[in-house]
Amino acid sequence: MAKTATITYGDKKIELPVIEGTEAEIAIDISSLRAQTGLITLDPAFGNTGSCKSAITYIDGEKGILRYRGIPIEELAKNTRFTEVAWLLIFGRLPKQDELDRFSRQLTMNASLNEAFKHHFEGFPVDAPPMAMLSAMINTLACFHPQFNKIEDEETFEEVSARLISKVRTIAAFIYRRSMGLPYIYPDPKRRYVNNFLHMMFSMPYDEYQCDPDVEAALNLILLLHADHEQNCSTSTVRMVGSSRANLFTSCAAGVCALWGPLHGGANVAVLEMLEEIHKGGLTPQHCLELAKNKESGFKLMGFGHRVYKSFDPRAKILKKAADTVLDKLGVNDPLLDIARRLEELALKDPYFIERKLYPNVDFYSGIIMKAMGIPVNMFTVMFAIGRLPGWIAHWKEQHDDNTSRIARPRQVYIGPTTHDYVPMNKR
Numbered sequence: 001m002a003k004t005a006t007i008t009y010g011d012k013k014i015e016l017p018v019i020e021g022t023e024a025e026i027a028i029d030i031s032s033l034r035a036q037t038g039l040i041t042l043d044p045a046f047g048n049t050g051s052c053k054s055a056i057t058y059i060d061g062e063k064g065i066l067r068y069r070g071i072p073i074e075e076l077a078k079n080t081r082f083t084e085v086a087w088l089l090i091f092g093r094l095p096k097q098d099e100l101d102r103f104s105r106q107l108t109m110n111a112s113l114n115e116a117f118k119h120h121f122e123g124f125p126v127d128a129p130p131m132a133m134l135s136a137m138i139n140t141l142a143c144f145h146p147q148f149n150k151i152e153d154e155e156t157f158e159e160v161s162a163r164l165i166s167k168v169r170t171i172a173a174f175i176y177r178r179s180m181g182l183p184y185i186y187p188d189p190k191r192r193y194v195n196n197f198l199h200m201m202f203s204m205p206y207d208e209y210q211c212d213p214d215v216e217a218a219l220n221l222i223l224l225l226h227a228d229h230e231q232n233c234s235t236s237t238v239r240m241v242g243s244s245r246a247n248l249f250t251s252c253a254a255g256v257c258a259l260w261g262p263l264h265g266g267a268n269v270a271v272l273e274m275l276e277e278i279h280k281g282g283l284t285p286q287h288c289l290e291l292a293k294n295k296e297s298g299f300k301l302m303g304f305g306h307r308v309y310k311s312f313d314p315r316a317k318i319l320k321k322a323a324d325t326v327l328d329k330l331g332v333n334d335p336l337l338d339i340a341r342r343l344e345e346l347a348l349k350d351p352y353f354i355e356r357k358l359y360p361n362v363d364f365y366s367g368i369i370m371k372a373m374g375i376p377v378n379m380f381t382v383m384f385a386i387g388r389l390p391g392w393i394a395h396w397k398e399q400h401d402d403n404t405s406r407i408a409r410p411r412q413v414y415i416g417p418t419t420h421d422y423v424p425m426n427k428r
């Protein structure tokens with residue numbers, strides 16, 4: 001394979017290096033193009049632009065492959081849990097037992113928030129959007145832990161990662177309690193990460209939440225499956241902010257803002273909204289399927305299809321099993337869940353969906369599992385953020401550790417007015 005690519009522009013020929021990744025992905029390195037020719041490349045939404053070299057996550061959308069640090073997602077889902085995957089993503093290898101124990105201890109010790117945080121929560125209206133509160137509160141962590149504005153070594157990095165991953169879960173639960181006018185429930189050091197989250201969400205001072213092991217396992221899976229997805233919008237945002245050497249808390253707070261958008265983290269909410277619309281409008285799942293197939297209707301089946309995965313979404317395949325277990329176990333009687341199951345059943349045998357390889361995606365199943373667990377729909381994107389946080393931290397660290405990294409500063413093709421004189425007010 002050629003190690004250079006040649007670009008011809010006018011009567012000039014420019015040789016550019018070709019880079020090959022470990023999974024044979026090939027890229028033309030255009031970083032010297034402008035210096036050599038004065039030209040830049042234009043790639044709106046970066047659909048064709050590699051913004052970095054990364055050793056964290058590999059995706060092959062055609063084959064339905066997702067690997068964290070080389071390990072297939074199916075193996076991780078079967079053998080481990082969210083906090084171990086967090087360490088793997090951040091530090092690049094599976095932790096040894098003593099390393100995982102140390103990390104777990106740090107997660108436990110850092111679960112509580114400074115008491116002053118309560119005043120911050122109370123400053124928000126009860127109906128404040130959870131993602132706005134989450135972003136603000138992660139930024140607030142930078143005020144309470146300024147010692148982490150500069151991270152010099154791996155030990156400190158582990159400490160700050162544990163703090164952030166642990167406190168985000170407490171912040172998320174407090175956001176829910178605030179919105180419901182319920183008393184805050186403090187973290188319980190005897191519970192594991194996910195169990196503790198559900199406790200802070202659903203315990204009452206007079207009635208401690210008993211966590212079903214299947215529910216705990218399903219939430220662990222949801223978080224683990226969302227933990228990284230290489231250069232998606234929020235992760236690229238974290239890298240962009242971090243490239244200015246902004247601290248980890250602030251960079252991740254920016255990631256939350258990017259994730260908030262309906263085109264990104266909001267898709268699991270769209271699934272539930274669609275199910276509600278179907279229910280309210282008295283549509284049958286069959287009718288809804290017909291609408292989705294009719295291009296004139298402008299209606300799409302939310303939770304089906306994926307931009308990257310064109311055979312199947314490996315995360316959805318794993319979650320489907322968990323959805324079946326949790327829904328059966330909880331025996332919830334919810335018409336929306338019945339609609340979801342029927343839609344899935346119909347779509348999977350419909351030629352329109354089969355031919356176009358439109359399968360339920362991760363958002364379809366994560367939405368219905370979280371609904372069955374009693375997590376309110378407006379908290380779904382917050383759950384996604386808790387899951388994605390280790391990925392954001394891993395990418396921030398990868399960039400921070402790379403001594404060749406520079407502040408990200410894209411260019412543009414200017415299409416505004418050419419130079420003209422200032423016109424005084426009385427002459428306009």
Ligand code: ACO
Pocket residue numbers: 263264267292293299300301302303304305306307308356358361362363
């Ligand atoms: N319902 C009905 N038809 C669909 C759907 C759907 N959900 N998704 C795609 N199609 C059809 C398209 O109309 C197109 O049909 P055509 O070939 O006859 O024109 C064909 O399938 C191919 O689809 P594209 O639009 O080319 O797929 P694209 O990659 O552009 O879009 C997307 C992917 C945005 C995810 C799309 O499938 C969709 O809108 N799905 C619903 C929203 C959703 O669930 N988003 C979450 C994605 S997962 C995530 O973000 C974590």
